[in-house]
Amino acid sequence: MSTRYLKRFFKPKSIAIFGASEKSGSMGGIVIQNLLDSEYPGEMMAINPEGYDSVYGVPCYDRISALPQMPDLAIICSPSDTVPDIIRKLGANMVKAAMILTGGLSVKNDPLVKSLTERVRDAARPYGIRILGPDCMGLLVPGSKMNASYSHINIKKGKVAYIGQSGLLGTAMIDWANGQEIGFSHFLTLGDGADVDLPSVIDYVAQDPYTHAILLQLDRVVGSSRNFISALRSASRNKLVLVLKSDIVSSGDTQQRLAPGIPDEDMVYDAALRRAGVVRVDTSDQLFNALETLSRMKPLRGERLAILCNGMGPNALATDRLLKSGGKLASLSEETLDNLANVLPPNWSRTNPIDLNADATPERFTAVMDILSKDKEVDAILSIHAPTRMAPSVETADEVVKVARKSARNVLTCWMGRATAIEARNHCNAANVATFITPEEAVDAFMHMVDYRRNQEVMRQTPASYVEQNTQNHQQAKQIIAAALHEGRDYLTHNEACELLNQYDIPVQNSYYSNDITGVVEISKQLGGSVAVKALHRGNIYPFSYDEKSNQRWLDLVQDVYSPDEVRHATTKLAYRVSERFGDEGAMGFCVQQMKRGFQSLQINVGVTRDPTFGPMIVFGAGGFTVDVLADRHVMLPPVNMALAKELVMNSRIYRIIQEHSHQPERDIEQLADLILKLSEIVVDLPNLHCLEVNPLLLNKLGILAVDVAISITPEKSRLSISPYPGDLEEAITLKRSGRPAVIRPIRGEDEPKHLEFYNSLSPESIRMRYFYSRGIPSHQELASWTQIDYDREMAFIVSAPRLDGRGAETLGVVRAVTDPDNIRSEFSVVIRDDLQGEGLGIILMRKVIDYCRKRGTLMIEGSTLPTNKGMQGLAQKLGFKNTFNMEEEVVDMKMMLNEPTEDWQITRLQH
Structure with a gap:
């Protein structure tokens, strides 16, 4: 993940095109024509060993060394076998960016011979040259007047960036968008992604102020899923991001790509994209409609939709689609209903959706829309029109456009x-008003905006208070796994698995073990009553092991056996x-276990699996020994907080059963969410855990109980797709003046309420010094952004200490460092509570963040302060910063080198 070059x-200020000619079908020739047609303002050069004087008027040279200057960007359309050598020569001549449109480089006929793509990587690596492609369609940037692609037409300028993995789908999107008069800020496909990958491009376009939304066409995630999720989460906080995920599965590759216990790779991508705060669309039609909404609609005020049409049939179609999709119909205010009565027929229903009647004129359409746009209970309006003599389509459209342009609400239109x-x-389209062919398409497009809004709300929910964990017990769990790995095992025994859950305070059914039938009989006598006997063997010691025919977890199990003779007979058969x-x-x-079946018990399946792409995933759903547990299986990326854990429970069929049958539904949901939190802790604490399955987990009025558990392990440590809380950075300190004990640690989402208290305790002067202006109380969205951080991209350390009155803890100060994607610069800011000046918190926080940035390889740490903030300037000088006055911004810049650059591009970046 790097935006380098x-x-x-x-x-680019100059472009060289390799393999260009005026022959029919020459890809390089097409690229030159497209660059000329787009009026590219920079210098162009063609390279072809045939020795042409020019290609379509562009000067042509027979080799790289003959170029009058080296280009910013090289576009390679030459035969595939020549590409690695071209890359090597470009690198030797200090060219830092190359785009390969040539296809077929990833084909590998001999497993012992490197593919051309691998040879391209090898050629580029010594020189640090960035590679886009191979097999990409090129890129189009209307703002730079650049169509550097083989697309048959150019694109219009717009506010949506399109990043794809399929070149053919990209050209189809361009064709459709031009027909709809929709434009783009950037348009590119990545092809094989030899170097420049999705996270890098997402980071780049997310920083572009002219890009308001990102449309991502995704076949599959290649490379680090953590970088991918991190880039998506960062982009989606500021821009609307939609993803079309195709489900292309190579023959014979399906099982290798499925995580144990996951029947469909699609649900894993769903969970990952939802966690990143983006919206997924399922079809190319939905992608086109999503682009319609992205490029036409204003930011969504809320989720309540008002629908109007000159007939109830289309209204019914739209309403049905909205409610089935989980949308909300707006409840119109009494004032709105009364105003509508003045312009609608006397017999209208006084409800939303609104039937304008078949005789509705253009004036009636606009009068109703104007009234709805003033109702505070309405967030968006869908106007559906079926042509009649009284309401001709074009005349009605012109009137609707007038209302849509001046309305603060989003207006969607459908012309049937x-x-x-x-x-x-x-x-x-010409008036930039979103329009659709059918009512269902219009509602789907609206719901994409709603889903994005909901995903963002979930991502920013304030977690419940953090509970300190029993780290001593967790160490014992690590020792259990370490001992098993030392013995060469890839599983824990049933006894070890139960003990591991005990270490995390997960209630487990008492189990007793025997290696022979006589021992089983003796145990049953001591237990008394009805018992269950399970035969343990290689077939059921691993999690998510189900019989293919019956889909049962435990085939070798007998239940409800009482007398010693019954136990002996049943165990002998086992x-x-x-x-x-x-x-x-x-x-x-x-x-051997005592039977724990109860008429009021709900059987649940919960656990952890490891996906080949996204790593550990938490699994939740219906459970039992003999039911099809795959029918209700839901997954979520760890780590999770209480809000996310509850969301996982509420998405399952289990939630509906609890709501209908439980006497204490809130308690039950809380207990299940707490269990999911503990599984999240297990995932973070135990990287050698491969899979864990609790099935069944019983839930009844007594609480929860794990009846059976299986755990597999591996020497290969897992890497979470979302960076977990870095607990190793916590440090106990003592305040200088008062001797008060405190802790300096990374911030957590759970700190939001205390962070608001901390902010409110600051004086107006401290706030002005921190933000350079006076500002009001931060919103929940701002606080969530400050506390729920991506530890891979930024760090905030807070000093937390017990309150003097004994009521919990409080925040005393915070330092924050935000690092660019290439780890060149980190920008810091620090603020301390006014009444704690002189306690040494400033120097403690600054040394902590400097040490952190230095260890992660950041080259420079920098910050700015007002000229009047002499205290911050003095602290910076004491720590070794170089302070200079910035006349343009009228601030004092403070900079410190932490690590020396090792590459030319790093030096260049530091100079700008």
Whole structure:
């Protein structure tokens, strides 16, 4: 993940095109024609060994060394076998950006021979040259007047960035968008992604002030899923991001790509994209409609939609689609209803959706829309029109456009039909008003905006108070896994798995073990009553092991056996079956438990799996030994907080059952969410855990109880897709003047309430010194952004201490450092509570953040302060910063080198 040299792709001052000619079908020739047609203002050069004087008027040279100057960007359309050598020569001549449109480089016929793509990487690596492609369609940047692609047409200038992995789908999108008069800020496809990858491009376009939204076409995530999720989460905080995820599965590759216990890779991508705060669309039609809303609509005020049409049939279609999609119909105020009564027929229903009647004129359409746009209960309006003599499409469209332009609400339009509706839609397109062919498409597009809003709200929910964990017990859990790995095992025994859950305070059913039938009988006698006996063997020691025919977790299980004779007979049959299938080496003895079945118990399946792409995932859903547990399986990326844990529970069928049958639904949901939090802790604490399954977990009026558990382990440590809380950075300190004990630690989402208290305790002068202006109380959205941070991108350390009155803890000061994607510069800011001046907090916080940035390899740390803030300037000088007055910004810049640059591009970046 790096934006290094990406500016040379998107804003090159000069371009060289390799393999260009005027022959029919020459890709390089097409690129030159497109650059000329787009009126590219920079210098262009063609390279072709045939020795042409020019290609379409562009000077041509027979080799790289003959170029009058080295280009910012090289575009390679040469035969595939020549590409690695071209890259090597470009690198030797200090060219730092190359785009490869040539295809077929990833084909690998001989497993012992490197593919051309691998050879391209090898050629580029010594020189640090960035590679876009191979097999990409190129890129188009209307703002730079650059169409450096083989697209058959250019694109219009707009506010949406399109990043794709499929070149053909990209050209289809361009064709459609031009027909709809929709433009883009950037348009590119990545092809094989030899170097420049999705996270890098997402980071680059997210920083562009002219890009308001990002549209991502995704086949699959290649490379680091953590970088991908981090880039998406960062971008989605400031821009609307929509993703079209295609489900392309190579033959014979399906099982290798599925996590244990996950029946469909799609649900994993759903969970990852939802956690990143973006909205997924399922079809290319939805992608086109999403682009319509992205480029036409204003920021969404809320989720309540008012629908109007000159007939109830289309209204019913739209309303049905809205409610089935989880949308909300606006409840109109009495004032609005009374005003509508003045312009609608006497027999209208006084409800939303609104039937304007078949005789509705253009004036009636606009009068109703004008009234609805003033109702505080309405957040958006959908106007549906079916052509009639009283309401011709074009005339009605012109009137609707007038209202839409002056309305603060979002207005979506639907012009049903074809002959007369096409022109009406064209009028809306020209006026930048979102328009659709069917009511269902219009509602789907609106719901994409709603889903984005909801995902952002979930991402910014304030977590419940953090509870300190029992770190001593967690160490014992690590020792259990370490001992098993030392023995060469890839699993924990049933006893070890139960003990590991005990270390995290997860209630587990008491289990007793025996290696022979006689021992099982003796245990059953001591327990008394009804018992269950499970045969342990190689087939069921691993999580998510189900019989393919019956889909049962435990085939070798007997329940409700009472007398010693029943136990002996049943266990003998189990032993025979196990011996027949696994032999003596595969048998692992027996587990005996008292029966815990109850009429009011709900059986749940919960656990952890490891996805090949996104790493550890928490699993939740319906459970049991004999039910199809895959029918209700939901996943979420860890780490999670209480708000996210509850969301996972509430998305499952289990939630509906609890709501309908539980006497204490809130308590039950709280207990399940708490269990999910503990599983999240297990994932973070135990990187050698591969999979964990609790099935069944019983939930009843007594609480929760894990009846059975299986755990697999691996020497390969997991890497979470979302950076967990870095607990190793916590440090106990003592305040200088008062001797008060405190802790300096990374900020957590749970700190939001205390952070607001801390902010409110600051004097107006301290706030002005920190933000350079006077400002009011921060909103929840701002506070969430300050406390729920991505530890891969920024760091905020707070000093937390017990309150003097004994009521919990309080925040005393905070230092924040935001680092650019290339880890060149980190910008710091620090603020301390006014009444704590002289306690040494400033120097403690600054040394902490300096040490942190230095260890992560950041080259420079910098900050700015007002000239009147002499205290900050003095502190900076004491720590070794160089202070200079910035005349343009009228601030004092404070800079300190932490690590020396090792590459030319780093030196260049530091100089700008």
